[in-house]
Amino acid sequence: MRRIIAEDPDWSLVTVPGLSSLCLQRIVQSFEEKPIYEALTPPQRDAVEERLSPSLPLRLTAKLIGDGAYWKRCCERRWTLCDVSLYGRSWKRMFLERHLENVIEHFIPDVTEPSAVLELAPLCEDYVKRLDVSQLLPPVGEPRKEDEDSGDEERDGPSMDHFDFGLLLHLLPDLEELHVAYRVNRCGMNFERSMFEMTDRDCESLGKALESHGTLKLLRLHQSRVDDRKCRMLVKYLLDHPSLKELDLSHNLIGDEGARAIGKLLGRGQLEALRVHDNDVRGPGGRAVAHALSGNPALLSLNLRLNRLGDEGGEAIGKALMGNDTLRHLHLGANEMTRRTALALSEVLVQNTSLRSLNLSCNKLGVDGGKALEDAMSHNSSLTQCDVRLTEVDESSLAFINRAVERNRASSAD
Template sequence: MQQPAAGDRRTAVPSPYLPRTSLAAGSYHTHRIIEDPEWSLAAVPHLTELCLQHIVHNFGKNPILDRLLPEHQRKVLDRLSTGLPLAVTANLISDEDYWKRCCTERWQVCDISNYGDSWKRMFFERHLENILKCFIPNTTDPNQVLELIPLCKDYVRKLEVDQFLPPVKVDQKEERDDLSDTVSDFGPSGVSVHHYDLGVLITALPHLEELHLTYGVKDCGMNFEWNLFNFTYQDCNNLAAAVKMCHNLKVFKLTRSKVDDDKTRLLVHNLLDHPCLVELNLSHNLIRDQGARAVGKLINRSRLEILDLCNNQICHLGAQALAQALAENSTLTSLNLRLNCVEDEGGEAIGRALLTNTTLKSIHLGSNNLSETTATLFSQVLAQNTALTSINFSCNPLGLGGGKQLLEGLVDNKALTEFDLRLAEVGQETEYRIHQIVWANWEAARLGSLQHPHANLL
């Protein structure tokens, strides 16, 4: 019987119908040929495919990409592991689909609209943020950050770090109550509790435009100690010097970090005449009147457009200092003083400033213990100021008289489109009539924007 040719995938099996012969006698063993219906030449990979597989497998050692044809580059990028060293991929791979895989495999929630619609930017910003959140001074190797700088510096435009870990304490036998506003820069054992110095990093990021920081520890649970939330004077000094050198910085937010008057003055000193800063957020801190005075100087020594001092301890003296700056300012468009205690003396000062200011569009004075006296002055503001579009007086005891005063001032006002009077005790009827006027202004502004869609661009 004819034997299968070399390379033939057909299988020879003994036939049950033919007699077996003894191999020892030198006779041939009889077989039956069965065809393999699934075998074809297509099962043999093309040489190109074998080469691409080799490139992908050895990409970490020999990253060949630019020399490939576009269709071959696509196949390699689709198969590359997202675990390759950043030293290999950072400045070589710009393909957004690859960085999308890197992001989605690492984080469950990925919204690239917050990152300029760039997956690569999202990856490097969040990767750097995670390193900073977990950095422990005197324990973590600083090279983790330093070695990342040349890889990420062209892609990082915003950093949001909501946690800074302090050094690990050597001695925990002694404990101290740090409820006071002035806290030592040293822990109970005398060990420095300064946090990671951002100076080297943010001054090496040429495209950094936004910096959002909170000095504290998240999810500390039963390990809570006040020292975990100690933004030291040295921390502030390091940060202020770094921000001063960050010439492209537009947005600076330092919140929930126990920033007091001394630290505020230090920050402001380094922000005076900053060439690009347009938004400053120091909300949820410990700023009092002295700190507010310093911020007042900053208002007219910078290009600030948005200032948020919500939930501090600013009283009427601080509000008067801010009002004095506001009366001369021509850049600020939004001021938030919610949850302070400026009272009527501070509220009236701000109202008088708004009689001359022509650029502020939004003012938030909620929860400041304001009464009818402030409402009376703001009645004049509403009658004369044509720049303000949003006022918030919520949670202030303005009273029925205050409500009537505000309503009178609104009669001829065509600019105000938002007016929050919740829990201001102005009376249901007055609040409804004010709402009707503000709603009419809003509708007119909306129709005007539809008729002149490019008006805001002129």
């Protein structure tokens, strides 16, 4: 009897691939030279996507391969944490947004070619809805001085201080959120103050880029040392913005003059949420915001915590709320307020039915302020959150306020 011993002991006719499988394998191997994708059936596309290398050029895959397994593998290969729920459950959107953010964050003025961004924008335009830029690198040379006169000396300096968003934003027609911080991450011993601030030239270029962007709904410009002058400059470009609904200027250096400019923006009645916490807004600035708030028909949330409004600003806001039936959430924590502000807001709580949450924590309201709020909450049926921790309020008043809030929360849930 003749016997044949195969080189592979596991070989079997059953494992011989079919012609269609061999064809798909060949398509995968030659995909970069001759991409064949649209002519395939959905099952065949899935098979090709599972085998394609995540290292393929983006210029080839961005417009050709739809959302699915291929982009999931690209994301998981590049980043450890991949929460697709933050991107509308779209793996392709996650990859393109984070890739574009990375290019911007490592863009060095006058060193990186603008084409690195300009060539990428058309590939991403249909998927980028949010950009979260956590750092912006300054030029390699000496930074441009703010008070430098225009002329030959200016031309000798860098052409820009940080990445110019005017190059990009008009190429992203679906962008709805922009989060930017003018700072350098993990600079180590190379620390320089210029690494952690937005210049006037940056502010002007960003403002011009935002002015005509018709889909942007949220702007967050934080930890960038934005002072009064830069705040006024930015607001000038945002006054007639067609779509902006949320503005976050937290963790900056904005004072009363900047707050007046913000008040002017509030007066246009387009913002629904404003966050200016951790700045240097004092009483006059608080009055300016309050004046705009009294006639504002749109604002739903206002966060002014960690400023220095004092009772001057607190009382002004309380007076403004007597005629405002729109605001839902108000945060005035850590603002050097006392019983005078508590008395003003207690009058608001008696008659206002629109406010849902109020935070007065870390102020010195005292026993009398707590009693006033306690009396007000006995007449209020709409407030479902009231934080008066660390305010020197009497324990009995605090307990009563908490019970009243729980009662309102239970009745609103029914």
